[in-house]
Amino acid sequence: MTAKIIDGKARAAKIRETVKSAVAALKATHGFEPGLAVVLVGEDPASQVYVSSKVRQTEECGMRSIEHRLPADTPEAELLALVRSLNEDPSIDGILVQMPLPAHIDSDAVVLAIDPAKDVDGLHPENAGRIVLGKSGLVPCTPQGCVILTKDALGDDLSGMNAVVLGRSILVGKPVALLLQNENCTVTMAHSRTRDIPALCRQADILVAAVGRPEMVRGDWVKPGAAVIDVGINRVAAPEKGEGKTKLVGDVAYMEAAEVAGAITPVPGGVGPMTIACLLANTVRAACRIREIEEPAL
Numbered sequence: 001m002t003a004k005i006i007d008g009k010a011r012a013a014k015i016r017e018t019v020k021s022a023v024a025a026l027k028a029t030h031g032f033e034p035g036l037a038v039v040l041v042g043e044d045p046a047s048q049v050y051v052s053s054k055v056r057q058t059e060e061c062g063m064r065s066i067e068h069r070l071p072a073d074t075p076e077a078e079l080l081a082l083v084r085s086l087n088e089d090p091s092i093d094g095i096l097v098q099m100p101l102p103a104h105i106d107s108d109a110v111v112l113a114i115d116p117a118k119d120v121d122g123l124h125p126e127n128a129g130r131i132v133l134g135k136s137g138l139v140p141c142t143p144q145g146c147v148i149l150t151k152d153a154l155g156d157d158l159s160g161m162n163a164v165v166l167g168r169s170i171l172v173g174k175p176v177a178l179l180l181q182n183e184n185c186t187v188t189m190a191h192s193r194t195r196d197i198p199a200l201c202r203q204a205d206i207l208v209a210a211v212g213r214p215e216m217v218r219g220d221w222v223k224p225g226a227a228v229i230d231v232g233i234n235r236v237a238a239p240e241k242g243e244g245k246t247k248l249v250g251d252v253a254y255m256e257a258a259e260v261a262g263a264i265t266p267v268p269g270g271v272g273p274m275t276i277a278c279l280l281a282n283t284v285r286a287a288c289r290i291r292e293i294e295e296p297a298l
């Protein structure tokens, strides 16, 4: 079997078109443009790339984008003060603080300081709690993207399917597992202490890999016909491209898994672009909820 490739890049472009139309309609009927603030502390090169694409895509959708780049040694108090000023700023509807933060900053304290109504990353305990309760809040972007791509592959009704989620981080693994449970999947969460992960994975109709281990999931871990959602973004050496060259690989050994799976997301071009598209959609949702106006279907 050769898997259908789930084109996250194309799906993300479609979401951005919908967001763009929704933003134009809000401007015409309510006279405002949603605004997103992205905060980056330090000079991590990968983070700089993501932040630049977030800014560009926000503007392409007709929204306002504000970027704050702070030096790596910024005191926690200063970052907290910035977050509070963004909370108060009526031109800002969404706040994203890029993770990870430098070690001297307590990231829990920073997330807690974000107004939950503007928490477009869905990381504030209030939004995290809403997912646990199965209530609608602001849903974290990468997990939202994973569910959309899964439904594209398997159809809207995921009831009764076995899902295995590798990884239990606050940003990805845990919320993905909860969202799939809210879709009536039977969900198993695996992590670094889980026994016999390959056998567990072979039970999965939906296999989500979010561990940050390059190509950890092998072809013989995949149930024939399964949907494989590869969240991992790992930069590894690529000597075949020349000395000192690198490439991006996922947490799944793509070529092997694609021989067995029914559908699979590539890296790059899978979950990554969906994350940013969902961030833009969340910013529009936040802007509408803050103003108590009807939300467009996104």
Ligand SMILES: NC(=O)C1=CN([C@@H]2O[C@H](COP(=O)(O)OP(=O)(O)OC[C@H]3O[C@@H](n4cnc5c(N)ncnc54)[C@H](OP(=O)(O)O)[C@@H]3O)[C@@H](O)[C@H]2O)C=CC1
Pocket: 142, 166, 167, 168, 169, 170, 171, 172, 173, 190, 191, 192, 193, 194, 197, 210, 211, 212, 213, 231, 232, 233, 234, 271, 272, 273, 275
């Ligand atoms: N596409 C996108 O938009 C995004 C991609 N990413 C990528 O997704 C990956 C995961 O990110 P993130 O969740 O933030 O990572 P974290 O490092 O925060 O979490 C990794 C999780 O994987 C588990 N884990 C690590 N090694 C193993 C192993 N050998 N066997 C089983 N479980 C293991 C850890 O277990 P334990 O809890 O026991 O330590 C942990 O729960 C990374 O490659 C990251 O770059 C992240 C965010 C967005």
Ligand SMILES: Nc1nc(=O)c2c([nH]1)NC[C@@H]1CN(c3ccc(C(=O)N[C@@H](CCC(=O)O)C(=O)O)cc3)C=[N+]21
Pocket: 049, 050, 096, 097, 098, 099, 100, 121, 141, 142, 233, 248, 267, 268, 269, 270, 271, 272, 273, 275, 276
């Ligand atoms: N508060 C917070 N929220 C996040 O959502 C968050 C974060 N911090 N920290 C870092 C991770 C990582 N992340 C990605 C976003 C887009 C791509 C993406 O667009 N990737 C492209 C290619 C990227 C490239 O070529 O380098 C792709 O997979 O096709 C990847 C990864 C969001 N994260």
